[in-house]
Amino acid sequence: MMGAAEGTPARISVCIATYRRPDLLGALLGDLAVQTRLPEQIVIVDNDAAASAAAVVNDWRARLPRIDLSYEVQPEQNISLTRNRTVALADGDLLAFIDDDERAPPHWLAELEAALLRFNADGALAPVLPVLPAHAPEWIRRGGFYDRYQMPTGSVVPPNELRIGNAILVADRLRWLDPVFNPDYGLTGGEDGDMLLRLVNGGARLIWCEAAAVSEPVPEARLRLGWILKRAMRGGQDFARHFRVGRFGGRPSTARSVMFFARAASQMVTAAGLAILTLPVGRHRAAYWLGRACANFGKLSVLLGWHYREYAQPPAVTARIDGTAACR
Template structure:
Protein backbone atom coordinates (compact mmCIF):
# COMPACT_ATOMS: atom_id res chain seq x y z
CA UNK A 1 0.00 0.00 0.00
CA UNK A 2 1.31 3.45 -0.93
CA UNK A 3 1.56 5.76 2.05
CA UNK A 4 -0.55 8.94 1.77
CA UNK A 5 1.34 12.06 0.76
CA UNK A 6 1.99 14.40 3.67
CA UNK A 7 -0.49 17.24 3.24
CA UNK A 8 0.07 19.41 6.28
CA UNK A 9 2.21 19.89 9.36
CA UNK A 10 1.04 20.96 12.80
CA UNK A 11 3.69 23.15 14.45
CA UNK A 12 3.85 23.80 18.20
CA UNK A 13 6.45 26.32 19.37
CA UNK A 14 7.04 26.34 23.11
CA UNK A 15 9.05 28.07 25.81
CA UNK A 16 9.23 26.25 29.15
CA UNK A 17 5.54 25.31 29.19
CA UNK A 18 6.05 21.66 30.03
CA UNK A 19 2.87 21.63 32.12
CA UNK A 20 0.62 22.42 29.13
CA UNK A 21 2.73 21.35 26.14
CA UNK A 22 1.99 17.58 26.31
CA UNK A 23 -1.74 18.22 25.98
CA UNK A 24 -1.21 20.36 22.91
CA UNK A 25 0.97 17.66 21.36
CA UNK A 26 -1.52 14.90 22.07
CA UNK A 27 -4.35 16.90 20.50
CA UNK A 28 -2.22 17.51 17.39
CA UNK A 29 -1.34 13.82 17.10
CA UNK A 30 -4.97 12.72 17.48
CA UNK A 31 -6.17 14.28 14.22
CA UNK A 32 -8.77 12.76 11.92
CA UNK A 33 -6.52 12.86 8.85
CA UNK A 34 -5.02 9.51 7.82
CA UNK A 35 -1.80 8.53 9.54
CA UNK A 36 1.15 9.61 7.43
CA UNK A 37 -0.70 12.49 5.79
CA UNK A 38 0.38 14.96 8.48
CA UNK A 39 3.22 15.42 10.91
CA UNK A 40 3.64 17.29 14.19
CA UNK A 41 6.68 19.51 14.64
CA UNK A 42 7.56 20.66 18.15
CA UNK A 43 10.12 23.45 18.43
CA UNK A 44 11.23 23.74 22.04
CA UNK A 45 12.76 27.14 22.71
CA UNK A 46 13.62 26.49 26.35
CA UNK A 47 17.00 27.47 27.73
CA UNK A 48 17.86 23.96 28.99
CA UNK A 49 18.63 21.40 26.26
CA UNK A 50 18.94 18.59 28.82
CA UNK A 51 15.45 19.22 30.14
CA UNK A 52 14.17 19.46 26.58
CA UNK A 53 15.65 16.04 25.77
CA UNK A 54 14.03 14.57 28.86
CA UNK A 55 10.63 15.93 27.88
CA UNK A 56 11.09 14.74 24.29
CA UNK A 57 11.78 11.20 25.53
CA UNK A 58 8.15 10.89 26.60
CA UNK A 59 7.16 11.12 22.93
CA UNK A 60 9.92 8.93 21.51
CA UNK A 61 8.63 6.55 18.89
CA UNK A 62 5.40 8.43 18.25
CA UNK A 63 4.85 8.28 14.46
CA UNK A 64 4.94 11.59 12.67
CA UNK A 65 6.40 13.57 15.57
CA UNK A 66 9.54 15.71 15.23
CA UNK A 67 10.97 17.34 18.38
CA UNK A 68 13.61 20.03 17.85
CA UNK A 69 15.39 22.04 20.54
CA UNK A 70 16.06 25.53 19.19
CA UNK A 71 18.62 27.52 21.23
CA UNK A 72 18.00 30.85 19.50
CA UNK A 73 15.17 32.54 21.44
CA UNK A 74 12.06 34.08 19.94
CA UNK A 75 8.66 32.88 18.78
CA UNK A 76 9.07 34.20 15.25
CA UNK A 77 12.36 32.37 14.80
CA UNK A 78 10.85 29.17 16.23
CA UNK A 79 7.98 29.39 13.75
CA UNK A 80 10.41 29.80 10.87
CA UNK A 81 12.42 26.81 12.09
CA UNK A 82 9.27 24.68 12.25
CA UNK A 83 8.37 25.52 8.65
CA UNK A 84 11.82 24.46 7.50
CA UNK A 85 11.63 21.14 9.37
CA UNK A 86 8.67 19.81 7.39
CA UNK A 87 8.29 18.86 3.75
CA UNK A 88 4.53 19.39 3.87
CA UNK A 89 3.19 22.21 1.67
CA UNK A 90 0.95 23.55 4.45
CA UNK A 91 1.79 24.38 8.06
CA UNK A 92 -0.68 25.09 10.86
CA UNK A 93 0.51 26.73 14.07
CA UNK A 94 -0.96 25.73 17.43
CA UNK A 95 -0.02 27.43 20.69
CA UNK A 96 1.52 25.25 23.37
CA UNK A 97 -1.37 26.15 25.72
CA UNK A 98 -4.09 25.22 23.22
CA UNK A 99 -5.99 22.04 22.43
CA UNK A 100 -7.03 21.33 18.85
CA UNK A 101 -10.30 19.65 17.89
CA UNK A 102 -9.80 16.28 16.22
CA UNK A 103 -10.93 17.70 12.85
CA UNK A 104 -8.71 20.79 13.10
CA UNK A 105 -6.17 19.87 10.43
CA UNK A 106 -8.77 18.21 8.21
CA UNK A 107 -10.75 21.44 8.01
CA UNK A 108 -7.70 23.66 7.54
CA UNK A 109 -6.52 21.50 4.63
CA UNK A 110 -10.07 21.40 3.26
CA UNK A 111 -10.31 25.17 3.40
CA UNK A 112 -7.11 25.55 1.39
CA UNK A 113 -8.42 22.98 -1.09
CA UNK A 114 -11.83 24.65 -1.49
CA UNK A 115 -10.53 28.15 -2.21
CA UNK A 116 -7.50 27.09 -4.20
CA UNK A 117 -4.03 28.61 -4.61
CA UNK A 118 -5.20 32.20 -4.11
CA UNK A 119 -5.80 31.49 -0.42
CA UNK A 120 -2.44 31.40 1.32
CA UNK A 121 -3.50 31.91 4.94
CA UNK A 122 -6.26 30.14 6.90
CA UNK A 123 -7.33 30.85 10.46
CA UNK A 124 -9.84 29.14 12.69
CA UNK A 125 -12.08 29.65 15.68
CA UNK A 126 -10.35 30.08 19.05
CA UNK A 127 -12.50 29.36 22.10
CA UNK A 128 -11.51 30.50 25.60
CA UNK A 129 -10.46 27.80 28.06
CA UNK A 130 -10.97 29.76 31.23
CA UNK A 131 -8.41 29.27 34.00
CA UNK A 132 -10.59 31.37 36.33
CA UNK A 133 -14.10 32.86 36.15
CA UNK A 134 -14.54 35.60 33.57
CA UNK A 135 -14.56 39.02 35.33
CA UNK A 136 -17.62 41.23 35.07
CA UNK A 137 -15.48 44.08 33.70
CA UNK A 138 -14.32 42.04 30.69
CA UNK A 139 -16.55 43.10 27.80
CA UNK A 140 -17.07 40.94 24.71
CA UNK A 141 -15.27 43.59 22.66
CA UNK A 142 -12.08 42.93 24.65
CA UNK A 143 -11.99 39.15 24.24
CA UNK A 144 -9.65 39.54 21.28
CA UNK A 145 -6.97 40.67 23.74
CA UNK A 146 -6.96 37.15 25.18
CA UNK A 147 -6.99 35.63 21.67
CA UNK A 148 -10.65 34.70 21.40
CA UNK A 149 -11.65 34.55 17.72
CA UNK A 150 -15.15 33.79 16.38
CA UNK A 151 -15.94 35.17 12.94
CA UNK A 152 -19.19 33.32 12.48
CA UNK A 153 -20.44 29.89 11.38
CA UNK A 154 -19.37 29.93 7.72
CA UNK A 155 -16.16 28.99 5.95
CA UNK A 156 -15.35 32.12 3.96
CA UNK A 157 -12.81 34.63 2.71
CA UNK A 158 -11.99 37.45 5.10
CA UNK A 159 -12.73 41.07 4.32
CA UNK A 160 -10.79 44.23 5.11
CA UNK A 161 -10.31 44.79 8.83
CA UNK A 162 -10.90 41.15 9.78
CA UNK A 163 -8.08 39.14 11.30
CA UNK A 164 -7.12 35.69 12.53
CA UNK A 165 -4.78 34.93 15.41
CA UNK A 166 -1.47 33.16 15.80
CA UNK A 167 -2.82 30.59 18.26
CA UNK A 168 -4.62 28.97 15.31
CA UNK A 169 -3.26 30.05 11.95
CA UNK A 170 -2.00 28.16 8.89
CA UNK A 171 0.02 29.11 5.82
CA UNK A 172 1.17 27.71 2.54
CA UNK A 173 4.90 27.23 3.16
CA UNK A 174 5.58 28.69 -0.28
CA UNK A 175 3.79 31.88 0.80
CA UNK A 176 5.90 32.10 3.95
CA UNK A 177 9.03 31.81 1.85
CA UNK A 178 7.89 34.37 -0.73
CA UNK A 179 6.95 36.90 1.98
CA UNK A 180 10.27 36.57 3.80
CA UNK A 181 9.15 34.37 6.72
CA UNK A 182 8.16 35.68 10.16
CA UNK A 183 9.92 38.90 11.13
CA UNK A 184 12.20 38.00 14.04
CA UNK A 185 12.20 41.61 15.27
CA UNK A 186 8.53 41.05 16.22
CA UNK A 187 6.96 38.43 18.45
CA UNK A 188 7.60 37.33 21.99
CA UNK A 189 10.92 36.25 23.41
CA UNK A 190 11.52 34.51 26.72
CA UNK A 191 8.03 33.77 27.97
CA UNK A 192 5.86 36.62 29.24
CA UNK A 193 8.50 39.25 30.07
CA UNK A 194 7.69 40.95 26.76
CA UNK A 195 4.24 41.02 25.16
CA UNK A 196 5.54 42.20 21.80
CA UNK A 197 3.29 40.72 19.13
CA UNK A 198 1.85 41.38 15.64
CA UNK A 199 4.34 39.09 13.88
CA UNK A 200 1.62 37.00 12.22
CA UNK A 201 -0.33 40.16 11.29
CA UNK A 202 2.75 41.69 9.69
CA UNK A 203 3.42 38.49 7.76
CA UNK A 204 -0.19 38.22 6.64
CA UNK A 205 -0.09 41.84 5.47
CA UNK A 206 2.97 41.07 3.32
CA UNK A 207 1.30 37.97 1.88
CA UNK A 208 -1.81 40.00 1.02
CA UNK A 209 0.36 42.67 -0.59
CA UNK A 210 1.73 39.93 -2.86
CA UNK A 211 -1.80 38.96 -3.89
CA UNK A 212 -2.60 36.22 -1.38
CA UNK A 213 -5.99 35.90 0.28
CA UNK A 214 -6.98 34.92 3.83
CA UNK A 215 -9.80 32.52 4.72
CA UNK A 216 -11.55 31.51 7.92
CA UNK A 217 -12.91 28.10 8.89
CA UNK A 218 -14.96 27.87 12.10
CA UNK A 219 -14.61 24.08 12.26
CA UNK A 220 -10.81 24.36 12.41
CA UNK A 221 -11.23 25.15 16.08
CA UNK A 222 -9.06 25.08 19.19
CA UNK A 223 -9.48 25.76 22.90
CA UNK A 224 -6.93 28.28 24.22
CA UNK A 225 -5.92 28.48 27.87
CA UNK A 226 -6.66 31.80 29.57
CA UNK A 227 -4.23 31.98 32.46
CA UNK A 228 -5.72 33.49 35.64
CA UNK A 229 -2.93 36.10 35.70
CA UNK A 230 -4.32 37.49 32.46
CA UNK A 231 -7.73 38.04 34.01
CA UNK A 232 -6.64 41.17 35.84
CA UNK A 233 -7.02 44.78 34.79
CA UNK A 234 -3.29 45.28 35.27
CA UNK A 235 -2.53 42.63 32.63
CA UNK A 236 -4.95 44.14 30.11
CA UNK A 237 -3.39 47.58 30.55
CA UNK A 238 0.05 46.05 30.02
CA UNK A 239 -1.25 44.15 27.01
CA UNK A 240 -2.58 47.38 25.49
CA UNK A 241 0.76 49.14 25.97
CA UNK A 242 2.69 46.35 24.25
CA UNK A 243 0.11 46.21 21.44
CA UNK A 244 0.75 49.88 20.80
CA UNK A 245 4.49 49.18 20.53
CA UNK A 246 3.85 46.20 18.25
CA UNK A 247 1.54 48.19 15.96
CA UNK A 248 4.02 51.07 15.82
CA UNK A 249 6.84 48.76 14.79
CA UNK A 250 4.64 47.11 12.17
CA UNK A 251 3.49 50.35 10.54
CA UNK A 252 5.21 53.45 12.00
CA UNK A 253 4.01 55.83 9.27
CA UNK A 254 0.37 55.04 9.98
CA UNK A 255 0.87 55.54 13.73
CA UNK A 256 2.74 58.80 13.19
CA UNK A 257 -0.11 60.07 11.03
CA UNK A 258 -2.55 59.41 13.89
CA UNK A 259 -0.41 60.78 16.73
CA UNK A 260 -2.53 63.92 17.25
CA UNK A 261 -5.70 61.83 17.23
CA UNK A 262 -4.19 59.43 19.77
CA UNK A 263 -3.11 62.24 22.09
CA UNK A 264 -6.54 63.89 21.87
CA UNK A 265 -8.15 60.58 22.85
CA UNK A 266 -5.92 60.34 25.94
CA UNK A 267 -6.80 63.88 27.01
CA UNK A 268 -10.48 63.18 26.42
CA UNK A 269 -10.30 60.24 28.81
CA UNK A 270 -8.32 62.07 31.49
CA UNK A 271 -10.57 65.12 31.44
CA UNK A 272 -13.48 62.89 32.44
CA UNK A 273 -11.65 61.71 35.58
CA UNK A 274 -11.66 63.33 38.99
CA UNK A 275 -9.15 66.22 39.07
CA UNK A 276 -6.75 64.24 41.28
CA UNK A 277 -6.67 61.46 38.71
CA UNK A 278 -5.93 63.53 35.60
CA UNK A 279 -2.39 62.19 35.48
CA UNK A 280 -0.82 58.80 34.77
CA UNK A 281 -2.69 57.65 37.88
CA UNK A 282 -5.89 57.81 35.85
CA UNK A 283 -4.46 55.23 33.45
CA UNK A 284 -3.68 52.84 36.30
CA UNK A 285 -6.70 52.95 38.61
CA UNK A 286 -8.93 49.89 38.82
CA UNK A 287 -12.24 50.42 37.01
CA UNK A 288 -15.59 49.06 38.15
CA UNK A 289 -17.60 48.88 34.96
CA UNK A 290 -16.85 47.19 31.65
CA UNK A 291 -17.40 50.35 29.61
CA UNK A 292 -15.13 52.44 31.85
CA UNK A 293 -12.40 49.82 31.76
CA UNK A 294 -12.57 49.48 27.99
CA UNK A 295 -12.17 53.26 27.68
CA UNK A 296 -9.20 53.24 30.04
CA UNK A 297 -7.44 50.46 28.11
CA UNK A 298 -7.99 52.40 24.89
CA UNK A 299 -6.45 55.45 26.54
CA UNK A 300 -3.39 53.41 27.59
CA UNK A 301 -2.94 52.25 24.00
CA UNK A 302 -3.28 55.79 22.67
CA UNK A 303 -0.92 57.19 25.29
CA UNK A 304 1.88 54.82 24.30
CA UNK A 305 1.23 55.50 20.61
CA UNK A 306 1.41 59.24 21.19
CA UNK A 307 4.61 58.92 23.22
CA UNK A 308 6.26 56.82 20.53
CA UNK A 309 5.27 59.36 17.89
CA UNK A 310 6.63 62.26 19.96
CA UNK A 311 4.48 64.62 21.99
CA UNK A 312 4.52 68.38 21.40
CA UNK A 313 2.21 70.06 23.89
CA UNK A 314 2.54 73.79 24.57
CA UNK A 315 0.75 76.28 26.79
CA UNK A 316 -1.34 78.91 25.06
CA UNK A 317 0.31 82.35 25.16
Protein backbone atom coordinates (compact mmCIF):
# COMPACT_ATOMS: atom_id res chain seq x y z
CA MET A 1 0.00 0.00 0.00
CA MET A 2 2.83 2.37 0.81
CA GLY A 3 5.35 1.35 -1.81
CA ALA A 4 7.22 -1.11 0.41
CA ALA A 5 7.38 -4.79 -0.47
CA GLU A 6 4.66 -6.79 1.27
CA GLY A 7 5.74 -7.89 4.74
CA THR A 8 8.71 -5.51 4.94
CA PRO A 9 8.84 -2.28 6.99
CA ALA A 10 8.31 0.95 5.13
CA ARG A 11 11.40 3.07 4.51
CA ILE A 12 10.97 6.58 5.91
CA SER A 13 12.72 9.70 4.65
CA VAL A 14 12.55 12.84 6.79
CA CYS A 15 12.51 15.96 4.59
CA ILE A 16 13.83 19.27 5.96
CA ALA A 17 14.05 22.59 4.11
CA THR A 18 16.38 24.96 5.94
CA TYR A 19 17.46 28.60 5.73
CA ARG A 20 20.07 30.24 7.99
CA ARG A 21 19.14 28.35 11.16
CA PRO A 22 22.18 26.11 11.78
CA ASP A 23 21.79 26.01 15.57
CA LEU A 24 18.13 25.11 15.40
CA LEU A 25 18.79 22.57 12.65
CA GLY A 26 21.47 20.95 14.81
CA ALA A 27 19.03 20.67 17.71
CA LEU A 28 16.45 19.05 15.42
CA LEU A 29 19.00 16.54 14.11
CA GLY A 30 19.77 15.68 17.71
CA ASP A 31 16.07 14.92 18.21
CA LEU A 32 15.97 12.73 15.11
CA ALA A 33 19.01 10.79 16.34
CA VAL A 34 17.11 9.52 19.40
CA GLN A 35 13.77 8.63 17.81
CA THR A 36 12.28 5.35 18.99
CA ARG A 37 11.60 4.71 15.31
CA LEU A 38 14.70 5.90 13.46
CA PRO A 39 14.26 7.14 9.88
CA GLU A 40 16.24 5.39 7.18
CA GLN A 41 17.06 8.69 5.50
CA ILE A 42 17.22 12.39 6.40
CA VAL A 43 17.18 14.84 3.48
CA ILE A 44 18.24 18.44 4.10
CA VAL A 45 18.07 21.07 1.37
CA ASP A 46 19.61 24.44 2.19
CA ASN A 47 18.01 27.50 0.58
CA ASP A 48 21.02 29.63 1.55
CA ALA A 49 23.43 29.97 -1.38
CA ALA A 50 26.23 30.36 1.17
CA ALA A 51 25.54 26.83 2.46
CA SER A 52 25.28 27.99 6.07
CA ALA A 53 23.95 24.58 7.17
CA ALA A 54 26.86 22.59 5.73
CA ALA A 55 29.00 22.52 8.88
CA VAL A 56 26.26 21.29 11.18
CA VAL A 57 25.15 18.67 8.64
CA ASN A 58 28.71 17.36 8.27
CA ASP A 59 29.04 17.21 12.04
CA TRP A 60 25.86 15.18 12.42
CA ARG A 61 26.65 12.92 9.47
CA ALA A 62 29.53 11.49 11.50
CA ARG A 63 27.21 10.94 14.46
CA LEU A 64 24.48 9.16 12.48
CA PRO A 65 26.19 6.21 10.80
CA ARG A 66 22.93 4.22 10.64
CA ILE A 67 21.04 6.94 8.77
CA ASP A 68 21.55 8.07 5.19
CA LEU A 69 22.00 11.84 5.56
CA SER A 70 21.65 13.74 2.27
CA TYR A 71 22.42 17.45 1.89
CA GLU A 72 22.19 19.82 -1.05
CA VAL A 73 22.07 23.57 -1.61
CA GLN A 74 19.21 25.04 -3.61
CA PRO A 75 20.53 28.59 -4.25
CA GLU A 76 17.47 30.29 -5.75
CA GLN A 77 15.38 31.85 -3.02
CA ASN A 78 12.15 29.87 -3.25
CA ILE A 79 10.66 27.64 -0.56
CA SER A 80 8.73 25.57 -3.13
CA LEU A 81 11.86 24.73 -5.15
CA THR A 82 13.64 23.87 -1.91
CA ARG A 83 10.88 21.54 -0.73
CA ASN A 84 10.66 19.99 -4.19
CA ARG A 85 14.35 19.16 -4.02
CA THR A 86 13.88 17.36 -0.71
CA VAL A 87 11.16 15.24 -2.30
CA ALA A 88 13.34 14.51 -5.34
CA LEU A 89 16.22 13.34 -3.13
CA ALA A 90 14.04 11.26 -0.81
CA ASP A 91 13.84 7.54 -1.59
CA GLY A 92 11.49 6.48 1.21
CA ASP A 93 8.09 4.83 0.93
CA LEU A 94 6.92 7.44 3.43
CA LEU A 95 8.06 11.05 3.54
CA ALA A 96 7.96 12.87 6.87
CA PHE A 97 8.13 16.67 6.86
CA ILE A 98 9.31 18.83 9.74
CA ASP A 99 10.48 22.46 9.82
CA ASP A 100 14.05 23.33 10.76
CA ASP A 101 12.99 25.36 13.81
CA GLU A 102 10.89 22.62 15.41
CA ARG A 103 11.73 20.12 18.15
CA ALA A 104 10.53 16.53 17.99
CA PRO A 105 10.03 14.27 21.03
CA PRO A 106 11.46 10.71 20.82
CA HIS A 107 8.11 9.14 19.88
CA TRP A 108 7.35 11.64 17.08
CA LEU A 109 8.08 9.52 14.01
CA ALA A 110 6.70 6.32 15.52
CA GLU A 111 3.39 8.02 16.31
CA LEU A 112 3.06 9.45 12.80
CA GLU A 113 3.73 6.09 11.17
CA ALA A 114 1.40 4.26 13.55
CA ALA A 115 -1.47 6.67 12.86
CA LEU A 116 -1.00 6.32 9.12
CA LEU A 117 -1.21 2.53 9.38
CA ARG A 118 -4.00 2.42 11.94
CA PHE A 119 -6.34 4.62 9.94
CA ASN A 120 -5.24 3.37 6.50
CA ALA A 121 -4.60 6.95 5.42
CA ASP A 122 -2.52 8.58 2.69
CA GLY A 123 -1.07 11.07 5.12
CA ALA A 124 -1.08 12.15 8.74
CA LEU A 125 -0.70 15.72 10.00
CA ALA A 126 0.10 16.63 13.58
CA PRO A 127 0.22 19.69 15.87
CA VAL A 128 2.99 22.27 16.07
CA LEU A 129 2.88 23.72 19.59
CA PRO A 130 4.29 27.24 20.00
CA VAL A 131 6.69 27.95 22.86
CA LEU A 132 6.55 31.60 23.87
CA PRO A 133 9.58 33.11 25.60
CA ALA A 134 9.16 34.09 29.24
CA HIS A 135 9.20 37.78 28.35
CA ALA A 136 6.42 37.56 25.75
CA PRO A 137 3.87 40.38 26.17
CA GLU A 138 0.82 39.44 28.20
CA TRP A 139 -1.56 40.55 25.44
CA ILE A 140 -0.01 37.99 23.11
CA ARG A 141 -0.45 35.22 25.69
CA ARG A 142 -4.07 36.20 26.34
CA GLY A 143 -4.87 36.46 22.64
CA GLY A 144 -3.63 32.97 21.75
CA PHE A 145 -2.23 34.27 18.47
CA TYR A 146 0.19 31.36 18.13
CA ASP A 147 -2.15 28.58 19.18
CA ARG A 148 -2.34 25.81 16.59
CA TYR A 149 -5.18 23.60 15.43
CA GLN A 150 -5.84 20.43 17.43
CA MET A 151 -8.44 17.64 17.23
CA PRO A 152 -8.81 13.89 17.98
CA THR A 153 -6.42 11.46 16.31
CA GLY A 154 -7.94 9.84 13.24
CA SER A 155 -10.10 12.85 12.33
CA VAL A 156 -10.00 13.91 8.69
CA VAL A 157 -8.18 17.25 8.49
CA PRO A 158 -10.44 20.05 7.17
CA PRO A 159 -9.25 21.89 4.04
CA ASN A 160 -8.50 25.17 5.79
CA GLU A 161 -6.13 23.48 8.29
CA LEU A 162 -3.79 21.70 5.89
CA ARG A 163 -0.13 22.40 6.78
CA ILE A 164 3.14 20.56 6.07
CA GLY A 165 5.19 21.67 9.10
CA ASN A 166 4.59 18.34 10.86
CA ALA A 167 3.36 15.55 8.61
CA ILE A 168 3.97 12.17 7.01
CA LEU A 169 2.75 11.31 3.50
CA VAL A 170 2.75 8.24 1.29
CA ALA A 171 5.46 8.94 -1.29
CA ASP A 172 3.53 7.41 -4.19
CA ARG A 173 0.78 9.99 -3.68
CA LEU A 174 3.23 12.85 -4.14
CA ARG A 175 4.47 11.40 -7.41
CA TRP A 176 1.06 12.14 -8.91
CA LEU A 177 1.67 15.87 -8.54
CA ASP A 178 3.58 17.99 -11.03
CA PRO A 179 4.96 20.09 -9.51
CA VAL A 180 4.74 18.78 -5.95
CA PHE A 181 5.08 22.30 -4.50
CA ASN A 182 4.08 25.11 -6.85
CA PRO A 183 6.98 27.58 -7.39
CA ASP A 184 4.43 30.40 -7.77
CA TYR A 185 4.10 30.26 -3.97
CA GLY A 186 7.84 30.18 -3.43
CA LEU A 187 8.19 33.71 -2.03
CA THR A 188 4.70 34.22 -0.63
CA GLY A 189 4.19 30.99 1.28
CA GLY A 190 1.02 28.92 1.01
CA GLU A 191 2.77 26.25 -1.07
CA ASP A 192 2.00 23.59 1.52
CA GLY A 193 -1.73 24.25 1.59
CA ASP A 194 -1.84 24.30 -2.20
CA MET A 195 -0.04 20.95 -2.43
CA LEU A 196 -2.16 19.24 0.23
CA LEU A 197 -5.40 20.58 -1.26
CA ARG A 198 -4.41 19.12 -4.63
CA LEU A 199 -3.74 15.80 -2.91
CA VAL A 200 -7.14 15.83 -1.22
CA ASN A 201 -8.92 16.85 -4.42
CA GLY A 202 -7.20 13.89 -6.07
CA GLY A 203 -8.72 11.50 -3.55
CA ALA A 204 -6.07 11.38 -0.81
CA ARG A 205 -7.24 10.91 2.78
CA LEU A 206 -5.33 12.99 5.31
CA ILE A 207 -5.92 12.38 9.02
CA TRP A 208 -4.82 13.99 12.26
CA CYS A 209 -2.36 12.54 14.78
CA GLU A 210 -2.58 14.44 18.07
CA ALA A 211 0.10 12.26 19.74
CA ALA A 212 2.85 13.33 17.30
CA ALA A 213 2.98 16.97 18.40
CA VAL A 214 6.23 18.89 17.98
CA SER A 215 7.19 22.23 19.53
CA GLU A 216 8.34 25.45 17.91
CA PRO A 217 9.96 28.41 19.67
CA VAL A 218 8.41 31.77 18.83
CA PRO A 219 11.31 34.14 18.00
CA GLU A 220 11.56 37.71 19.20
CA ALA A 221 10.80 39.16 15.77
CA ARG A 222 7.32 37.62 15.85
CA LEU A 223 6.30 39.10 19.20
CA ARG A 224 4.96 42.19 17.49
CA LEU A 225 1.55 43.31 16.34
CA GLY A 226 2.91 44.13 12.88
CA TRP A 227 4.08 40.57 12.29
CA ILE A 228 0.78 39.11 13.50
CA LEU A 229 -1.20 41.37 11.17
CA LYS A 230 1.02 40.64 8.17
CA ARG A 231 0.71 36.89 8.76
CA ALA A 232 -3.08 37.26 9.00
CA MET A 233 -3.11 39.19 5.73
CA ARG A 234 -1.01 36.51 4.06
CA GLY A 235 -3.37 33.83 5.33
CA GLY A 236 -6.27 35.67 3.74
CA GLN A 237 -4.38 35.93 0.47
CA ASP A 238 -3.57 32.22 0.52
CA PHE A 239 -7.22 31.35 1.10
CA ALA A 240 -8.41 33.60 -1.72
CA ARG A 241 -5.80 32.26 -4.14
CA HIS A 242 -6.85 28.69 -3.38
CA PHE A 243 -10.51 29.68 -3.78
CA ARG A 244 -10.01 31.32 -7.16
CA VAL A 245 -8.23 28.32 -8.70
CA GLY A 246 -10.86 25.89 -7.44
CA ARG A 247 -9.10 24.17 -4.53
CA PHE A 248 -12.32 24.36 -2.47
CA GLY A 249 -14.79 22.39 -4.56
CA GLY A 250 -14.08 23.45 -8.11
CA ARG A 251 -13.43 26.73 -9.89
CA PRO A 252 -16.05 29.22 -8.63
CA SER A 253 -18.67 30.80 -10.85
CA THR A 254 -18.80 34.57 -11.31
CA ALA A 255 -21.71 34.84 -8.89
CA ARG A 256 -19.92 32.79 -6.24
CA SER A 257 -16.77 34.88 -6.65
CA VAL A 258 -18.73 38.13 -6.27
CA MET A 259 -20.33 36.80 -3.08
CA PHE A 260 -16.95 35.67 -1.73
CA PHE A 261 -15.26 39.04 -2.16
CA ALA A 262 -18.34 41.05 -1.12
CA ARG A 263 -18.44 39.07 2.11
CA ALA A 264 -14.72 39.71 2.62
CA ALA A 265 -15.28 43.46 2.21
CA SER A 266 -18.18 43.44 4.67
CA GLN A 267 -16.25 41.38 7.20
CA MET A 268 -13.20 43.63 6.87
CA VAL A 269 -15.22 46.74 7.72
CA THR A 270 -17.02 45.01 10.59
CA ALA A 271 -13.79 43.64 12.06
CA ALA A 272 -12.10 47.03 11.87
CA GLY A 273 -15.01 48.58 13.76
CA LEU A 274 -14.90 45.86 16.41
CA ALA A 275 -11.16 46.44 16.83
CA ILE A 276 -11.89 50.03 17.82
CA LEU A 277 -14.80 49.12 20.07
CA THR A 278 -12.94 46.38 21.93
CA LEU A 279 -9.70 48.26 22.55
CA PRO A 280 -10.86 49.53 25.98
CA VAL A 281 -11.57 45.90 26.97
CA GLY A 282 -8.06 44.71 26.19
CA ARG A 283 -5.33 45.02 23.59
CA HIS A 284 -5.54 41.30 22.84
CA ARG A 285 -9.19 41.62 21.77
CA ALA A 286 -8.52 44.62 19.55
CA ALA A 287 -5.54 42.81 18.01
CA TYR A 288 -7.73 39.79 17.26
CA TRP A 289 -10.23 41.89 15.32
CA LEU A 290 -7.46 43.78 13.55
CA GLY A 291 -6.13 40.41 12.46
CA ARG A 292 -9.55 39.48 11.08
CA ALA A 293 -9.69 42.80 9.21
CA CYS A 294 -6.23 42.19 7.72
CA ALA A 295 -7.14 38.63 6.71
CA ASN A 296 -10.14 39.91 4.77
CA PHE A 297 -8.09 42.72 3.29
CA GLY A 298 -5.69 40.01 2.13
CA LYS A 299 -8.55 38.27 0.32
CA LEU A 300 -9.53 41.50 -1.42
CA SER A 301 -5.96 42.35 -2.39
CA VAL A 302 -5.83 39.22 -4.56
CA LEU A 303 -8.27 40.94 -6.92
CA LEU A 304 -5.52 43.49 -7.64
CA GLY A 305 -2.97 40.77 -8.31
CA TRP A 306 -0.84 41.78 -5.32
CA HIS A 307 0.71 39.11 -3.11
CA TYR A 308 2.63 39.76 0.08
CA ARG A 309 6.04 38.11 -0.44
CA GLU A 310 6.88 37.17 3.13
CA TYR A 311 10.02 35.28 2.14
CA ALA A 312 11.36 37.71 -0.46
CA GLN A 313 13.55 39.80 1.84
CA PRO A 314 14.31 37.90 5.04
CA PRO A 315 16.47 39.59 7.67
CA ALA A 316 20.17 38.81 7.47
CA VAL A 317 20.20 37.00 10.79
CA THR A 318 20.71 33.49 12.03
CA ALA A 319 18.17 32.08 14.47
CA ARG A 320 19.48 30.48 17.65
CA ILE A 321 17.98 27.86 19.92
CA ASP A 322 17.00 30.42 22.55
CA GLY A 323 14.84 32.25 20.01
CA THR A 324 17.15 35.25 19.74
CA ALA A 325 18.98 36.29 16.60
CA ALA A 326 22.64 36.67 15.80
CA CYS A 327 23.76 39.14 13.13
CA ARG A 328 25.45 37.52 10.17
